[in-house]
Structures are given as structure tokens and as C-alpha cells.
Amino acid sequence: xxxxxxxxxxxxxxxxxxxxxxxxxxxxxxxxxxxxxxxxxxxxxxxxxxxxxxxxxxxxxxxxxxxxxxxxxxxxxxxxxxxxxxxxxxxxxxxxxxxxxxxxxxxxxxxxxxxxxxxx
Amino acid sequence: xxxxxxxxxxxxxxxxxxxxxxxxxxxxxxxxxxxxxxxxxxxxxxxxxxxxxxxxxxxxxxxxxxxxxxxxxxxxxxxxxxxxxxxxxxxxxxxxxxxxxxxxxxxxxxxxxxxxxxxxxxxxxxxxxxxxxxxxxxxxxxxxxxxxxxxxxxxxxxxxxxxxxxxxxxxxxxxxxxxxxxxxxxxxxxxxxxxxxxxxxxxxxxxxxxxxxxxxxxxxxxxxxxxxxxxxxxxxxxxxxxxxxxxxxxxxxxxxxxxxxxxxxxxxxxxxxxxxxxxxxxxxxxxxxxxxxxxxxxxxxxxxxxxxxxxxxxx
Numbered sequence: 001x002x003x004x005x006x007x008x009x010x011x012x013x014x015x016x017x018x019x020x021x022x023x024x025x026x027x028x029x030x031x032x033x034x035x036x037x038x039x040x041x042x043x044x045x046x047x048x049x050x051x052x053x054x055x056x057x058x059x060x061x062x063x064x065x066x067x068x069x070x071x072x073x074x075x076x077x078x079x080x081x082x083x084x085x086x087x088x089x090x091x092x093x094x095x096x097x098x099x100x101x102x103x104x105x106x107x108x109x110x111x112x113x114x115x116x117x118x119x120x
Numbered sequence: 121x122x123x124x125x126x127x128x129x130x131x132x133x134x135x136x137x138x139x140x141x142x143x144x145x146x147x148x149x150x151x152x153x154x155x156x157x158x159x160x161x162x163x164x165x166x167x168x169x170x171x172x173x174x175x176x177x178x179x180x181x182x183x184x185x186x187x188x189x190x191x192x193x194x195x196x197x198x199x200x201x202x203x204x205x206x207x208x209x210x211x212x213x214x215x216x217x218x219x220x221x222x223x224x225x226x227x228x229x230x231x232x233x234x235x236x237x238x239x240x241x242x243x244x245x246x247x248x249x250x251x252x253x254x255x256x257x258x259x260x261x262x263x264x265x266x267x268x269x270x271x272x273x274x275x276x277x278x279x280x281x282x283x284x285x286x287x288x289x290x291x292x293x294x295x296x297x298x299x300x301x302x303x304x305x306x307x308x309x310x311x312x313x314x315x316x317x318x319x320x321x322x323x324x325x326x327x328x329x330x331x332x333x334x335x336x337x338x339x340x341x342x343x344x345x346x347x348x349x350x351x352x353x354x355x356x357x358x359x360x361x362x363x364x365x366x367x368x369x370x371x372x373x374x375x376x377x378x379x380x381x382x383x384x385x386x387x388x389x390x391x392x393x394x395x396x397x398x399x400x401x402x403x404x405x406x407x408x409x410x411x412x413x414x415x416x417x418x419x420x421x422x423x424x425x426x427x428x429x430x431x432x433x434x435x
Contacts, residue, residue: 030416030417030420030423030424031416031419031420033207050201050204050269050270050273051204051207052200052204053213055416055419055420055422055423056419056422056423056426056427059419059423066193066197067197067200067201070190070193070194070197070277071277087143089143090141090143090144090145091145
């Protein structure tokens with residue numbers, strides 16, 4: 001018998017080849033999502049590193065310590081509940097950012113100066 | 121904007137190596153493929169903690185215990201990075217975990233094999249993590265931004281896993297006769313399942329490979345498997361051990377190692393749930409989830425109470 005196989009990926013097994021077929025039960029989860037920002041050392045900005053779930057801010061900070069700084073990646077952590085992050089809409093990115101595109105005179109390289117002043 | 125236009129913008133991004141981000145328009149099938157692949161990758165990290173966790177209390181020294189604890193903790197972290205990445209595509213953590221527990225979602229079959237001796241912990245680090253790294257290094261360049269970023273983080277941490285595994289085997293390979301035998305035995309048992317981690321042969325794939333076109337994946341199963349074999353066939357010489365394959369031989373013309381046939385029946389059997397530890401692994405995950413329910417509820421209740429107390433104080 002010839003079996004036709006789909007290509008699959010790490011840990012990715014086609015549905016029809018799977019064994020169990022139990023329907024998931026509904027459960028409730030009250031832990032919100034938090035965005036995590038880490039300052040890797042004094043003098044640098046806090047940088048977004050990822051997100052995690054936690055019941056409150058204190059737990060979010062403790063979990064962020066364990067999840068994102070196991071190898072001394074940080075000296076300070078910010079956590080912000082994800083729902084408070086407001087973001088630009090990628091579909092409007094064109095209108096929003098385009099005005100900067102035709103103002104090349106804002107860059108130093110726009111100005112051609114004689115070689116004598118090369119360190120300006 | 122009509123869909124074909126969105127589709128074109130998406131296609132252009134893929135062609136120009138611009139990453140797709142969570143709020144960008146993407147075809148449904150791209151979203152679904154990523155959700156499935158990332159969540160199943162996450163499940164693999166979490167289930168992968170079980171065969172090794174089994175040896176934490178029995179590791180031969182305090183140093184080995186500390187190392188193994190750190191490694192297993194890393195796997196938990198990797199699972200969390202990946203669950204977060206999958207969540208950005210619109211599936212909740214709870215749904216993903218339910219799918220794992222119901223058997224709907226899968227995880228890497230390799231973790232359905234038992235860890236019988238201490239040498240198995242070495243073989244897992246060297247072979248299993250080694251195979252995973254081949255795949256994960258490729259995935260640092262995957263087209264979905266959050267997945268690629270999670271992979272960069274994971275790859276940085278994985279190389280410690282592989283090195284500590286090799287070192288465990290290296291120590292055993294220089295030990296007593298019993299220790300050498302234990303080392304060889306673990307390699308014998310983990311070699312073939314490790315090769316199966318890369319999935320079926322390319323030639324047996326009937327569907328056109330959409331994931332390659334979408335740049336979710338950038339190398340085929342066979343390419344990755346061959347790279348892995350070429351690497352391990354050299355490294356095993358340092359251990360003075362043998363890979364359990366009589367057909368393994370350097371092919372000067374191809375500049376690759378030739379190798380024997382993989383037992384695909386075994387592979388599909390384990391995937392279908394008939395591996396040595398499938399039931400044990402899922403039972404352990406379900407039990408952990410159920411036993412932890414009161415903790416999750418208590419933490420949520422505590423958080424709610426603290427918010428209310430703050431409100432009262434403010435009033």
C-alpha cells in the first residue's frame with residue numbers, strides 16, 4: 001500500500017494522522033496579558049521583549065524575571081497590561097509616515113560640502 | 121481596500137523579506153498554518169520537560185542537578201515565548217492548552233520515548249536538542265515576526281543544552297566499561313528517533329509546499345536531516361562511540377554522508393499515539409493543569425480583591 005504523506009514541520013502533525021479526538025471543554029481564565037519591557041543595563045532604554053499572562057502587576061514582574069532575565073539580561077523591568085497599549089494601524093502606515101519620505105534635506109548627507117570641511 | 125490588493129501587499133512583503141507582524145493583513149491559511157506550527161512547537165517545549173524532569177532528582181551530582189534544573193526551566197521559558205507568539209495570531213492560551221490535552225494538537229514525537237538511564241539525558245541534549253537547533257536556526261528567519269523573534273531568543277539558549285548533553289556523554293565515554301556501554305546504548309536508542317524529528321522524506325510530500333513559498337520554512341526536511349547527520353557523524357568520533365547504522369558512510373561525490381532507511385512505520389505509530397510514553401506524557405500534562413487550577417483561581421481572586429481594596433481606599 002502506498003501512503004501519501006504531507007510534508008510537516010517541527011511538532012506539526014497533520015490532523016488526519018492524529019490519534020485522540022476529544023472535544024475541548026470550556027474553561028475560564030482571568031489572567032490578563034502583559035507586555036514586558038526590559039532595560040538591559042543602566043543608561044539604555046527599556047526595550048520590548050515579549051508578553052506573558054499574570055493575575056496582577058506584581059506577578060507579571062516576578063514572572064518576567066523568570067521568563068526573560070534568566071541570564072542577567074536585565075537590571076530593570078516594566079510591565080504594562082496589553083490592553084493599555086495603543087498602536088498605529090498598519091493599513092494607515094502609508095499616510096502616517098509618508099510625509100517624512102520626501103524631506104531628504106533633514107539628513108546631513110543632503111549637503112555637499114568641499115573636502116576641506118570633511119569633519120562637519 | 122479589496123482583498124486582492126491586500127494579498128498583493130502581503131506577497132510583496134514576503135518577496136522582499138519584510139516580516140509579517142500581528143496586525144498586518146495576512147491570508148487565513150497563513151494565519152492558521154502559523155498558529156498550528158507555533159502552538160505545536162510550544163507544546164513540544166512543554167512536554168519536552170517531562171522526560172528530562174524525570175531525572176532531576178536522580179542526577180549523579182549536585183552540579184548535574186543544577187544544570188538539568190536550569191535546562192528544564194529554559195524549556196518552560198521557550199514554551200512561554202512560543203505560546204505568546206501564537207497568541208498574537210488570535211488563538212487564546214487556554215484554547216491551545218485544551219487542544220494539547222484533548223489530543224487534537226500534537227507535539228514532537230521524540231518526547232514519547234522513555235529516558236531509561238542517565239546517559240539518555242546526555243543523548244537528548246546532544247541529539248534531540250541538536251536536531252531541534254537545526255530546525256530552529258532556520259526558523260530565526262521565518263516570515264512571521266513574533267515567531268522569528270522568539271526563535272532568536274531560543275537559539276541563544278539552546279546551544280548550552282546541546283553542549284551540556286555532549287559533555288555528559290563525553291564523561292561517560294571516558295568512564296568504566298559499564299559507563300561506556302550505557303553511553304553507547306543511549307546513542308543507539310535515540311539516534312533513529314532523532315532523525316525522525318525532521319519529518320517524512322521530501323519525495324513523499326504530495327502537496328505543493330506552501331510553507332516554503334510563504335517562507336515560514338526555508339529548508340526541506342531532507343536538507344535539514346542531511347545537515348544534522350553530517351554534523352553528528354563527525355562529532356561521534358570525538359566520543360569514540362558508534363552510530364547504529366551500518367550504511368552510514370561518507371560519500372565523497374555528494375560531499376555528504378549516506379545513511380540507512382528510517383523505520384517510517386514506527387514513526388507513524390508513535391504519532392498516532394502508540395509510542396512507549398504517549399499516554400503517560402498527556403496524563404502528566406493534564407494532571408499538572410488540573411492540580412494547578414486552584415492556584416490560578418486563587419491568584420485571580422487575590423488580584424481582584426487588591427483592585428477593590430485600592431478603589432475603597434481611594435473613595
